[in-house]
Amino acid sequence: MISTETIIPFSAAGTDSAVLSIQHALWGTDELPRSTIEIAHDGQGILLKFDAFDKHLHSKKRSFNDDVHLDNCVEFFLRFPGDVNYYNFEFNCLGSIKAAYGPDRFQREFLPVEILQRVEQNLELSISNQNTIGLINWKVDIYIPLTAFYFSSISSLKNLDCEANFTKCGDMLAQPNYFSWVFIDTVTPDFHRPDFFGQIHFA
Template identity: 25%
Template sequence: MMKYIIHKTEAKPSFAGEWDSPIWRQAETLQVEHFHPQSSNHHPQTQAKVLYDDNNLYVLFRVDDQYVRAVHTGYQELVCQDSCVEFFVQPDPHKGYLNFEINCIGTMLLYYIEDATRTADGFEKYTSVPKELTQNMTMFHSIPGPITEEITTPMTWYLEYNIPFALLEAYLVPLHQAAGTTWRGNFFKCADHCSHPHWVSWSPIGEALNFHQPKYFGILEFGL
């Protein structure tokens, strides 16, 4: 099973996509590199880093991409259709998880999912997280948008944001993030409606093209 150590930071990131800054050099780099067979021949290199402090998780993605598109600009729109990165986090394996799905221009979809069985309108049991619960999130995206005409030249883009523990605690109480604590989660990159669609994960998802499979989540361990 995949495992990632989340190190603690004493200083907050600057939310400027500074991958090699002193603060982000504290973090380990994970590779989102397990492409589903239904993907096209475009295999973008996707990396992520995560840090934490007493109040937040901090997440930074770097994507060496091509065929970039992003037309969704409203909260809770289907950003997976655009050039998109995703972080699913499950603090308690006996409870649900939150899916932070964010396209390259910073538009987010966020649910709390308790039963990921697919239905006609989404999932068997899920809650659409109200936008007001995300008001203490800071989001940096290196690309302005929308991008209605696909960018076909190679480019590197960054997405950086915080997840307040208070947001998670609206659905998952109590939380524990002391050193040695383990959560579950996965990281993804997709682009469903781009000219070269692809679906890639950090922890492999098996044969089905479905990111919403908690049984395949990797281990996220809080370090020092």
């Protein structure tokens, strides 16, 4: 049996994917319907489909590598085998993106803008008085080509065992929230903890 917090099955052709729950409400966050992340790869890049729920909307269109974590935001953390550093890709609900590489939250190097421009996104934001659960539902489909992993020499994802996490946050919302695929056992909010990343396998 495959543990939902350790191994994700992928299809090398990108036809199959895994849907995971961003299930852990952390650091005093109120419970919400679980946001999900669907992930797959096609050999040339990684496809992510975030489906998120929020009580409040607070976002703005930002420059590349601005503080999107202040807004309605989802994040993808990935560390390749044998590397002490990891990537973080962050997206707000208006499509602004921030991405960096380094060993922890303090020692990070932003990805160049020309690299971030290669990341493709499709956005959907639903705010309706017909929404019976009274929440904002927003979705973002993301394609990260291998060339976006700027500091690594990755020519193929096939048979790679990596470490990752998928998170949702909103530091400046009326009620800040923090959700994570893998449970993070820290006193204060900190997603930049590779010691809590889960294991994933690219088939």
